[in-house]
Amino acid sequence: MIKTAIFLMLSLFVQQTMAQENNELLEAQKKVIAELSGHQIPEDGRRIPHRSTKEERELTRDYLSKVIESLDLTPQLQEYTRPNVNPIIDLLFEPYRGANVYTTLPSTNESDAYLVIGAHFDTERNCPGAIDNASGIAIGFGVLRKLTMLKERNANVILVYFDQEEEDLVGSQAFAQKLKKEEFNVHSVHSMDTMGWDRDGDNAVELGLPSDLLEKTYVEVGKELNIPIVITSVGSSDHVPFLDLGFNAVGLTDELTSGDYAPYKDTENDTYETVNFDYITTSTELVYEVLKKLMEE
Amino acid sequence: MSVLKQMASSKVLYSLLGLSVLFFLVKGVTYASIGSYVPILFITIAIIILGWSFTRCNKVHRHIIRFWAILIILWASIRLVLWIVLEIDTTLTESHLREQFGIVQNIISLLMLLIGIKIIREVKQRKLN
Numbered sequence: 203m204i205k206t207a208i209f210l211m212l213s214l215f216v217q218q219t220m221a222q223e224n225n226e227l228l229e230a231q232k233k234v235i236a237e238l239s240g241h242q243i244p245e246d247g248r249r250i251p252h253r254s255t256k257e258e259r260e261l262t263r264d265y266l267s268k269v270i271e272s273l274d275l276t277p278q279l280q281e282y283t284r285p286n287v288n289p290i291i292d293l294l295f296e297p298y299r300g301a302n303v304y305t306t307l308p309s310t311n312e313s314d315a316y317l318v319i320g321a322h323f324d325t326e327r328n329c330p331g332a333i334d335n336a337s338g339i340a341i342g343f344g345v346l347r348k349l350t351m352l353k354e355r356n357a358n359v360i361l362v363y364f365d366q367e368e369e370d371l372v373g374s375q376a377f378a379q380k381l382k383k384e385e386f387n388v389h390s391v392h393s394m395d396t397m398g399w400d401r402d403g404d405n406a407v408e409l410g411l412p413s414d415l416l417e418k419t420y421v422e423v424g425k426e427l428n429i430p431i432v433i434t435s436v437g438s439s440d441h442v443p444f445l446d447l448g449f450n451a452v453g454l455t456d457e458l459t460s461g462d463y464a465p466y467k468d469t470e471n472d473t474y475e476t477v478n479f480d481y482i483t484t485s486t487e488l489v490y491e492v493l494k495k496l497m498e499e
Numbered sequence: 500m501s502v503l504k505q506m507a508s509s510k511v512l513y514s515l516l517g518l519s520v521l522f523f524l525v526k527g528v529t530y531a532s533i534g535s536y537v538p539i540l541f542i543t544i545a546i547i548i549l550g551w552s553f554t555r556c557n558k559v560h561r562h563i564i565r566f567w568a569i570l571i572i573l574w575a576s577i578r579l580v581l582w583i584v585l586e587i588d589t590t591l592t593e594s595h596l597r598e599q600f601g602i603v604q605n606i607i608s609l610l611m612l613l614i615g616i617k618i619i620r621e622v623k624q625r626k627l628n
């Protein structure tokens with residue numbers, strides 16, 4: 203009798219703590235999206251209206267570095283200079299210049315394997331970019347925060363925020379090349395872009411160009427969490443440069459090909475008010491559980 | 500006449516020529532260092548042809564320098580026209596494109612245009628005796 207009572211009290215306590223943590227996480231994610239999309243002014247008083255010009259992107263990088271520091275992790279910058287898409291244009295124009303922001307969460311058990319989660323932070327000109335792609339940034343942040351709380355991690359995790367996705371995927375190209383050049387043992391790359399819209403409320407997530415292993419894992423975890431997984435051949439975001447260099451990479455997005463996608467993407471109406479936070483929560487859970495599972499295997 | 504003597508006789512012309520070549524040389528080296536070789540190829544060929552023209556008669560030398568000046572003028576004009584187009588058309592949203600036309604870059608375009616024009620004038624006036 204006493205044993206049962208203690209057990210019940212304990213499980214109630216655990217449930218409450220978990221619910222509290224989930225609540226806190228959602229509030230933190232809301233704050234990130236609000237501050238990145240100009241809806242709310244960050245503590246340092248420097249409002250981020252858009253994330254497109256050189257100055258705006260620099261401001262965003264500073265902000266993201268602080269977001270990473272809030273997880274007690276060290277933010278790093280990968281600065282790059284890259285040629286234009288067409289070499290003839292190089293004669294006329296200056297090269298692309300930008301920087302990716304990233305951090306590494308080390309494994310707790312000895313491992314040289316890396317799981318990479320990424321999301322681009324830039325927007326089109328004059329767009330607040332709440333869904334495209336503050337949503338992806340908030341999910342990446344949420345996944346990493348949950349992973350930091352794990353007692354055991356069998357792989358290292360890199361969270362990277364890409365610069366200049368809207369400009370021919372320049373930032374992710376630079377990062378993919380860095381990982382290749384420095385011979386990182388990358389297990390897989392999970393890139394999240396535009397994940398804040400779910401009008402039909404089905405939680406569905408689209409996977410662009412997954413490998414068999416990634417497809418299988420996402421579908422299995424999706425079943426457990428009641429999240430439909432739709433496989434597509436969408437190849438227009440940051441997972442593509444990684445695939446091009448032979449990495450096991452996948453792009454995650456809302457239902458772009460199934461018709462339930464962010465309608466205000468790349469417009470000035472891509473605002474905080476249009477973000478579906480239930481979808482942010484379920485998508486965070488999905489990516490977190492997938493990464494956890496991949497680590498265990 | 501030796502190359503040096505010829506240069507000394509038209510200091511303005513050859514200074515401007517050197518400046519414009521140097522500009523594209525820096526561009527070429529910058530791009531080569533990040534794996535794009537068209538600009539360095541372009542300026543290397545230009546330097547070879549300009550150098551070779553010193554060994555030819557005045558007429559050929561003049562023609563080649565003038566051709567280089569026309570290329571610079573074209574380069575500057577395209578950039579200035581693009582800048583004006585972007586000022587008028589606000590629907591083009593690519594930041595990278597817009598950032599090609601900051602104050603410093605526009606001043607460089609204008610300077611190159613003036614250098615091109617001045618070179619042509621100098622070639623005409625001095626006849627490069």
Ligand SMILES: [Zn+2]
Pocket residue numbers: 322334335367395396
């Ligand atoms: Zn995007």
